[in-house]
Amino acid sequence: MKWTEFFIPTSKEVPADAAVPSHQLMLRAGIIRQVVAGAYTYLPLGYRSLRKIEAIVREEMNAARGIELNMPAMQPLEWWELTGRAAAMGDVLVRLGSSGGDDWRARTVLGPTHEEVITEIVRAYVNSYKQLPLCFYQIQTKFRGEARPKSGVLRTREFLMKDAYSFHTCKEGDGGLDDTYDRMYAAYCAIFSRSGLPYIAVEADSGPIGGDASHEFMVPTDAGEDYLVQSEDKAYAANLERAEVAPLADEGGAADAPLTEVHTPNLGTIDEVSTFLKCEPRKMIKTIIYEANGEALVALVRGDHEVNEAKLARAAKVGMVAAADAALINKITGADVGFAGPVGLSARIIVDQAVTVMHDAVTGANKTDYHITGVNPGRDFEVTESADIRMAVKGDCAKNGSPLTFKKCIEVGHVFKLGTKYSEAMSATFLDVNGKSHPMIMGCYGIGLNRIMAAAIEAGHDEKGICWPMSIAPFQVVICALDMRVEEVSTLAGKLHDELEATGIDVLLDDRDARPGFKFKDAELIGIPIRVTVGKRGLADGIVEIQTRRTGETAKVPPLDAVDTVQKLVQAAMEADCARKTK
């Protein structure tokens, strides 16, 4: 491809609206252009890269025995009501018409995923255990009414996803869910390795989608919105939403002071009480009232800790917890919000492990404007249910004793064991050998292709621009013909271009009538992994230069050896990218 016949609108200026590196660079390199908040055009350069990512994903999914199909973005709202997700998703579900209307638009949504559609297909066509297992996948545009799109293509309202859905008669054994789950997990590792991403697979919370196992694939970068918690010895890694901590030891040295009520007028927060009583937050017990299944559920954590609602819900064995409203808090505690405490409280209480080893703590008195000091768990209130229900924090250790580290990261893939939530809701059943009916057991497996692209840029760029992994670079090689007016230069550059193209390498020939510095800057900005420089100065010495973008290493070779050298570099780079997996 010749630069003058292609379309690469680069820019020197840093776009004012872009905050994160991948967004800035994608705009500057002419990869994307925003159309509205949360939706982008992929310009030719960007689309080449996206198609390469798509090709890798498709190859690996096929290799993992997935079968591809295509489903519509438009779906009936009715199916989303069947599974309860219309309500669960709320405004995130994009509707064609206003919910007040009663025409087809009001009954149609744009799919944020396709569990309902695929389950309906299986319900319609699959009746027997003999037809299972099945694993479908699609690579398609999806829609989510994100309240706040951000960070370029990392969080958008329209995006390209690979979603796979598997259907089984059983969890374990031949053809079972576990089998496919493991195969998908392995395929994901292959996909992210081949895409040149430094990724980490972690235990994740499965959230309201339900299911009993889930892993996320994370790429560490400051632009991410998730936190990865990893032990220093790398033996443990999890999403912050799920990360477990080692129990804290009893610090002892307690006087086990008597209970004392203190007046704390209008002081309802940990900070206020802590300052007023000159008592560190870590010496206080935070009492949070939740509502679960229509009943009050009380969580106790140390004053300097936060409740992890996902962990709390799991520990309490309830589907979901929601913060209680003031009325419920008042009813349970007999006090205004801000003065709740465990002493004398009659409700189901889950005590965080860190609270169980506290002594002489300060907490609410269940009496407006009063707190109590000298609170000792076990002595002053019964600890009937204790669990790890808090967010991990700096200083915590994994269960094996290794200290935990925290990194921001982007989620690029997620695999779930779904179970029978959708098959039951939509009656996707099969008959077993005995003619007995069962709901199918399902798994689902998603990858955000746009995020792979952004993550690759986040993980691979420098002050000059993008450093693409070879496998997903829009072009693998760029030839800078330094002065197209010089006959030998343009002839040789054209010849190298044709020869490289003939060997199957994606090569871009910068044949513009521009000065050398201009071409170098552009080549670096758009991040082509290998640059071949053809100039009359080099030709006078009988050489062309071959430079690697990522390292800056330069080889000077005779023109006749150039194609061979480039081929070897491309090959080596592909292999090196595959080895970049961090864990």
Add this chain to the structure above:
RNA sequence: CGGGGCGUAGCUCAGCUUGGCUAGAGCGCAGCGUUCGGGACGCUGAGGUCGCAGGUUCAAAUCCUGUCGCCCCGACCA
């Protein structure tokens, strides 16, 4: 959805506080000439409903009201 910020040329921005002639700069773009191994230079030129609507005024990019859009922080996030 709460808090903050910003809408002026393709891009980055000035002008607005204190209303006043034909709305500016740099980059980019077009023509001509010089230049050509790290974003060259000179001359000439094109390009604007100042987000939109209403209001105040002799006069509005500037003041007022409304509205739409975009970005950031937070909440939310299968």
